[in-house]
Amino acid sequence: MHSSIIRNNETDYEALLAFKAAINDPLHSLESWNSSIHFCRWKGVTCGSRHKRVIRLNLVNQNLTGFISPHIGNLSFLRFLSLDNNSYSGILPPELGRLKRLQSLSVSYNLIGGQIPASLSNCTELSSIIISYNKLAGPLPPELGSLPRLELIAFSKNNISGSIPSTFGNLSSLMRLYGAPMILQAKSLIPNELEGTLPSYLGTTLPNLQIFSVGINLFSGTIPVSLSNATNLVYLHVGYNRFSGKVPSLVKLNKLGVLALSGNLLGKGESDELSFISSLVNATSLVSLGLDDNNFGGQLPVSFWNLSTTLSRLFLTRNQITGTIPSEIGNFVSLLDLRVNDNRFTGMIPYSIGKLRNLQFLDFSRNRFSSNIPSSIGNLSLLLAMYLSENNLSSGMPSSLGNCQNLLELNLSQNALTGPVPREVLSIPSLRTVDLSQNQLNGTLPVEIGVLRIWSISMFLGTTLSVKFLVLLEFFEGLQVLDLSSNKLDGEIPSFLGEFNLLALNLAFNDFEGALQEDGIFKNASLISVSGNPKLCGGIPELKLSKCRLKQHKKSSLSLTSKIVISTFCVILGISMILGVLIVYFLKREKKEPPSNPFGRSLLNVSYQSLLQATGGFSRDSLLGVGSYGSVYKGILEEKLVAIKVLNLSQRGALKSFMAECEALRNIRHRNLAKVLTACSGVDLQGNDFKALVYEYMPNGSLHDWLHPQLDKDLTRGELRYLNLVQRLNIAIDIACAVEYLHLQSGTPIIHCDLKPSNVLLDDEFVGHVGDFGLARFLSKATDSFSKHQTSSSLVRGTIGYTAPEYGTGSEPSTLGDVYSFGILLLEMFTGKRPTGAMFKDGFGLRSFVQNSLPDRLSDIADPELLNERETGTEPSTNGLQHYNSIGNHKYEKCLVKVLSVGVACSADSAKERMSIAEAVNELKSNRDALLRNANYGDEM
Structure with a gap:
């Protein structure tokens, strides 16, 4: 490097070296930061063309640790500072306030603590402050209200407390305020601790406001009437606070795309509390409406069914809403997610429900719907989950349900359904969870049940089914819990049932007969229930069954199929024993090292329990997506947001996929490859094999989501x-x-x-x-x-x-x-x-x-x-x-x-x-x- 250049820019040069000295760089991302080349060519550094002074420092996603050096304040020409998605700790240095030219500060997804420095108010050119997903505490500095150009401030997922300063009413340029994650179903996330009431000036002095997100906090009081004056609002998230009273008119918010009022104390169960919905009729871009977990009462106004046909998410869960669902529900042809469960709806499920051909999630459970399930429901070919439990539905199950070939979960329990279970329903290949308990179903289950591919499910069939037990069980290799109690099942309990890896088996109150075996699950009285079967005998003493009488059999009770199965099993067992001897022999001849972690020493093998805790028990709220070989969840490991891919080992090829991914990612590293942090190869709480991969979390999702947006969890397409x-x-x-x-x-x-x-x-x-x-x-x-x-x-x-x-x-x-x-x-x-x-x-x-x-x-x-x-x-x-x-x-x-x-x-x-x-x-x-x-x-x- 030329000494003259160093002298002319010595301040920036020394500031960068001091910045480097304060951090650890495990990926050697800053290897180029040395005197062999000009600092303007260092990785992540951009200089201005005229004076060769640092104007941008971008070190996003480099796995850096340590703290932000106060010498950062000496980069007096700095305009853009981006340090997101690292592991910085310490505090935000007050010296940041010396950066008078700073326009953008972004340090999200780190471990930075302390308070937000009030000195940032000296950075009068600041247009965006993004400090989300850290450990910042204390109040929002009132001094920030003096920033004339501030358009965006994001402080989600910290420990910010206090109220919104009244000085924020001076932020006339403010367009986006993020005090909560951009997630509507986010009760499991750790909130900030903002409290008090929302300022009455919101819609009056902040005319440019487009995004206002303060959900998952401790706000109380009423929603300000002035919000309707913020005519540019496209995203309003005040969910999961303590707001009460009535929702004001939002008649001027014609650009609104997302309205989240979920999880508050709004309404008192009275008849006129949903009248504000009429003011949303002109919001023609509305895609998501969340009114769930409140106290709204009365019927949905007629104007409700005139809302935008672009509506894709509708949540009315857990209120006190009455009345019927009219045929106009079919107008919402863009709906992907419809949840009206835990209300007081009555009447029929309208036939027009079949017009919602994009629907993926339907929950009408715990209401008072009656009559039959409409056959048009079979038109919902994209449906993944359907819950109609705890209603008064009667008549038979429509065979058209078999057209829902993507269905993963089906719950029709606690109704008054009659007749047989249609073979078309039990032939759906994707079904994982089926609950038909507490109905009045009868008849026999068809042989087609054998095509079910069940993965880690609990099967509840507590209905009056009369079925040949052997036909039912031969194919359920993935069952963990089987409850067939309180039915009219008869015959002997087949011996192969003891070979299933069941966690619980309930055969109580049927008409089974004959000797009960004493191996497999049947040797553990705490896992099975066979009471209420007076014709059963034998079994382990703890079950207290009567002794079996000896009798001679005239001929073998084994069928030809059983004999073939037993013979084949014996041959396979013999071959396995020979192979086992050979393997032991060769292992003794060749001394091998124990298998190593497929990712090397730098990555530890995390436990199933830690992943379970990181994802809130692999909850639905944590689910990011489902792929060919498993599901991907969002979680927090060691205070870092991660993506966890859990393999579905019952899916053919899943284990090979896991090994291939381990092998491919073990020795490769590139800035444009997804970074795997660790792996889990062990067993779950039930002793089943469990394998998962843990990746760095990518906040902006997949490229597919941006090219083909269907349901934007954050905003309408035109915004983000x-x-x-x-x-x-x-x-x-x-x-x-x-x-x-x-x-x-x-x-x-x-x-x-x-x-x-x-x-x-x-x-x-x-x-x-x-x-x-x-x-x-x-x-x-x-x-x-x-x-x-x-x-x-x-x-x-x-x-x-x-x-x-x-x-x-x-x-x-x-x-x-x-x-x-x-x-x-x-x-x-x-x-x-x-x-x-x-x-x-x-x-x-x-x-x-x-x-x-x-x-x-x-x-x-x-x-x-x-x-x-x-x-x-x-x-x-x-x-x-x-x-x-x-x-x-x-x-x-x-x-x-x-x-x-x-x-x-x-x-x-x-x-x-x-x-x-x-x-x-x-x-x-x-x-x-x-x-x-x-x-x-x-x-x-």
């Missing part, structure tokens, strides 16, 4: 669910760099085999991270061909729409197969169209759609959101990435054409004709750089 051109380019480059690393730079080449938007996760800074290595494959170094021990022709090699065409003819996985998947993904990113869309059929696919229109008919294929950005020159400023004001139409269109051309070149049908991933990386970077050179950044320095 949009990626501009530069962001999409950056994410595409992130993905390409990850693939290039896997193929060319990771030692043994690794093929991902399942590149798609849902497997690309986005961190706080919208950096893309490729994840889910459950199908990953390794290439042999010697032959560059697929290792035979790693492959099977029967294994799935990806997802329909993204899988290379040669895989369909039996070709082995290859790096060019990944390139094809990347090409399709790239086309999807910039067209906004899924490769499996209805328009693509009969040989006409996404690639053909794009190729046939390039370069002249760009407007026919590009994502309309991008075209709108081109026309208006706008881009959302909420995402914290590149800010640009305008790009000429010609330059914009030229960039789009080139990017789409890369996608076409990568997704050629012939593997030999595809562009290499290295070329793709270079092309995309070149296009991005060219685009940004033509963008207007304003006066940088």
